[in-house]
Amino acid sequence: MRYGHRPGRDKRITTHVALVARAFGANGFILTDVVDKKIMETIRKVEERWGGKLHVEMGVDHRRYMEKWKRENGIIVHLTMYGLHIDDVIDKIRNTNRDLLIVVGAEKVPRYFYDIADYNVAIGHQPHSEVAALAVFLDRLFEGRELHLSFPNAKVIIEPCAHGKKVINVGEKETRKN
């Protein structure tokens, strides 16, 4: 869940957040309080070529969404440099086996988020990037398995290559090597 998106200014960062969510194994991407069609278009264009179907909601009321999430027994993880260090909480979070709503904000996040979150988690205590924070959190959560994801209905897949690009059209005579 991305909070605090300002269309225009944040378009590319929020797009990267959504693509990281998809590529690193999240089930969905929630954009609060605004609808941004450009971002929706980008997600759908990526899926058309690379497969999968991310659950996307936009314009949801962030308070109502989070409160409902908790009522339905999910837990909320808010990524913030002020939180507890990821090394100290990731195993506990993984072992809850409950649905996780991972929240990343833009620059200023109201106190409310720190309070409602079950876990405020710091991907280190230095300022950097919500895109990086989400990626590293999911990489640790899934213990690297997410970097081997493939998606249903992909039109193309990549064959890893030391120098250059090899893209294979799924359904043509070539098949994937690994």
Next chain:
Amino acid sequence: MRYGHRPGRDKRITTHVALVARAFGANGFILTDVVDKKIMETIRKVEERWGGKLHVEMGVDHRRYMEKWKRENGIIVHLTMYGLHIDDVIDKIRNTNRDLLIVVGAEKVPRYFYDIADYNVAIGHQPHSEVAALAVFLDRLFEGRELHLSFPNAKVIIEPCAHGKKVINVGEKETRKN
């Protein structure tokens, strides 16, 4: 090293790349072919509060820089979804013990980069984000130690906090707990 930056359009993404470089333990940030003072200002503003002094160069000719890097016995790692999977190369790269130039491009990267790179490395084979790619690469390279970095001359440090923010002014009577 960030290639293909378009001032205006890429300002925020490139800023995130630079902040990830700093926060995840890189020694420097190189912006090729253009100078972007806004990005320099943001880096210096972060350093003023959070410490450290990143080596920054802007406007360097990317070919000349990479060729010099190799002549001086460094190696070049280009992050691209078309490369070899990080799991298959990270140990080898870490064990070279040579200076690494980690290259992230914007959307289109000329063939030249794939050829000159000693390693083309994929942080998974799905499209996502150069910010995420750099963060996960450095996290794997440094095996998570980078998320415990602190920087000299920081004016403030964070005390990890389950709910809320605790920022300690260095030099005041409070001291850091850990």
